Amino acid sequence: MQSISSLKFLKPYLQKQKIKVLIMLISLAVTSSSILVFSRYLSYVIDNFFSNSLNPEFLKFFIFQNALILLLAIGTAARYYFTASIGENVASNIKKDMFAHSMWLSPAYFEVNKTGDILSQIQNDTLIIQNLIGSNMSVALRNLVMFLGAGVMLVSMSSKLTLFIVVLTPIIVIPIIIFGRKIKKLSKESQIQQGLLTSVCEESIHSIKTIQSYCSERSEIDKCQASIQSGLTTSLRLARARALLTFAVIFLIFCGVGLILWYGGYDVVNGQMSPGELSSFVFLAVVCAGSIGGLAEISGEIIKSAVACERAAAFLELKPDIKELPNALDLHNTRFKDIEFRNVSFSYPSKKDIFVLKNLSFTIKANEKIAIVGKSGAGKSTILQLLMRFYDVDNGEILFNNIALKNANIKSLRGKFAYIPQDPTIFSGTIYDNILFGNPQANYDEVINAAKIAAVDEFASKLPHRYNSFVGQKGIMLSGGQKQRIALARAILKNSEILLLDEATSSLDYENEAIVKEAISIVSKNRVTITVAHRLSTVINADRIFVISDGGLVEEGSHQELIANHGPYFNLISLGNIL
Template structure:
């Protein structure tokens, strides 16, 4: 996988529609619907093949009296009614099956992607994933819910029609067989080209969605830097690439359609010419010729329809491959086959033992360079250091978003790799530097910490985080939707909602990654008091730059370039001099009410 669509060759391609076989696990649970659809399909195909026989009898017995004709036309009306009912049944079962299968695929893809570790999202844009879940599944829905059944129906009509052609006139049938290879050759040759173009077109659509998603989510930043024109130009370029591939695909399919239609109808005209001569010479009846003509039309229509559907199947095969890539994506993190249970009650001792780590996208730079750190149960440890020192990396390793390349991270003496990730993260409450607020109500955003919490517990958590006042002032109070990414709230308000979420979770381990960075001085003092209460009796790790937070920690760990360069209390580290003392002096110089040292403000 990759972040864009610039290199089409790095995606595996299949030369046949066999890739659609990957849909079978999603179709299998609905075998009864498939059987009912197939039954309706066989019935309607059979009825279509009976109609020419009725037409022959009408023509050959036209002079045998009105009563016989009435019976023939009455029977034809019944046949048409059966055809209508069978077609309606086929549509119902097949279309419902398509909707059901696509819904299951979307659920399966989302359920797989949402569990993947951050390493996956470093390689694939979110917009591309969304394109696969929407655009690609729409193609599959079209195939499963329509094209596939139409293809099977036309294959039955083609096979039955060829048999009936042979029964009607072996001579004319032999001529038809001479035409078939000439029709199939362009379908096969141009069909392969169509499949490759369809796959490329879908890739560019995904890249276009990824580009749009990325810039729209950061629309204010784009506008603040007057980068609208560049964003538009970038999106236009990707969209035009998509259009260019689509134009080539459309032209190829148009050429194939023209060739196939010409060969089909030229062959039919030739066969009709010979058949008409045979009727003149008495070698066959007019009814037989009419019957043969209708069967020839059915066969030619079925062949033409199959050539059209073949292109759709090829596009769906490409879409299926792309979705299968997501479903089979290998995660760099896996839970052990038999996870070790966490001790109850959990003490909360965290240890990093000889931990070394490099991000996959930056293998030449060590994010952490063999560090040892033990955090005792109930201890509050502050991580301090300049940008890129490795502070947030430590937080991520403790949550097991990454595994260390060297050493190990343990919780109460158990290697995190021996635990189920859901068990581990269920014991952790996180307040990130940039809190995520969902487009849901304030209550639902706080309840993310503990979904089963009551309204009273949600409000108690909000009060403890000093968020109750501004939430209660919203138009619908706690039921007010906060908008995408919490656009209705200020930065400090979003932070307090995140703190309320962590308080509601009531986990034994608390991770605070710049939890007060977006707060003004008054809000910071209120929230700091709430955080202090929250941290009591919990193992707490704080990434912070403000001395109000750092000074109250039991221990301060100073990181620089992935190494621990100093450990101690605030007074000890200031007395020792070094990096911490320099950073502290810079913050004191700025003044106690200011944001503090820029080097500390930018966290890793």
């Protein structure tokens, strides 16, 4: 039951809803008090009116009874609305915080954690928390108040009969503790499996074309079904544990109520209690027993919610690997002069023992057009990742205008770069929205101008809704060339000093490549351009070509110089690594 302490995670979120929480607690007090008062009313009615139906006071108490029922109905409705409202608001705020936090985490985190697990935490864990606050917590508080209130009234009516309840309580609590521990373990396992299932489904749906092209539908279905079956097995074990807990508690509770009724009957016969008092006592005993049963039944849900809170709190406590110094230098108003890699060595977090770059050194000056070539896996794309400080180097240093990247403000540093990968990210939305992503403050004319420079207008103007045309999930309705042009227009709109191209034309046909290359040549004027490429047509006009092999710089120079050297660059071309 230790994980119950994890519920303190909800405190700051509940404090934002304190007015609603106060109204909910008042409603809870009203409903609980109404039921407890009804027990005394029941005793009075049985003792005073069942024997004399013509008692003139009967109408007054009938009105009191209906007023009490009305108060109970109003209080219950208010409690339901405000607990539901609190639950919705708290869950929404947690979702917002978790998603916002995920946006600040370093790429290294997503390298070793599955997207499905993160989505599961944001969706499923917050739903569990919502159910806790919007329903289960309110029911638990109501049962606790009813148990305590009924217990006090029972002691005042008959300490002898109350003793039976005191003896029964530990017998009920012991199964709660035993089953509660098992339920906690199974709840955590169930939530982990739910995250794995989400990950499997998300990956399969995202890769549907590849799956169908390899006729692998059945293997993916089997994989998903195996994950579902594993989750089902755990869920059934969890349901069985809860069912056994509920059975044990209800059986023990109502056996105790029967014992109270049997033993209390002797007190009525002996004149030590009136029938009304016994009826009231039994009513309160049932309320007390029902409250214990309700607490037992809901304890599993509370434990499950505590596990969800524990996971959410742990996620929100994650710190980005890329940290910004308190006195980081702002580069926004700094004109680019040079970039220097000084003896840089780097390995990815998921493969710390394999160095992708080894003692790499080079310098890039203003307005230079640089091409980076080499075999696959040589570390070319990694250079671009390090420039934008998605990762920190293991050894050595990267300098921007003689300022170490770790000393620069991260946002201002990344603002210096416009990045176009081989497979550009296209968001679900319109062509216009995707271009505007490069600079959300840009006006309509600026967006259209960027689109024309990048040759987006060539295909967008032919669509029924032009720039307001929907591109589908991840741009599924666009061709590779169209995606690249939109990505280029986005980069143009960003208007950064340095253009980073990571195999930006390698997957295009020659017609689209020619269109994109022409657009790039226009954009790259008066800008530094760093291009990772395998195509000769992309690198031939570069001012300098860096040849990377086994993580190090083995050769540099212009195309003509390197060809004349008959070195590694010449060999790459001869072997077809540069076409």
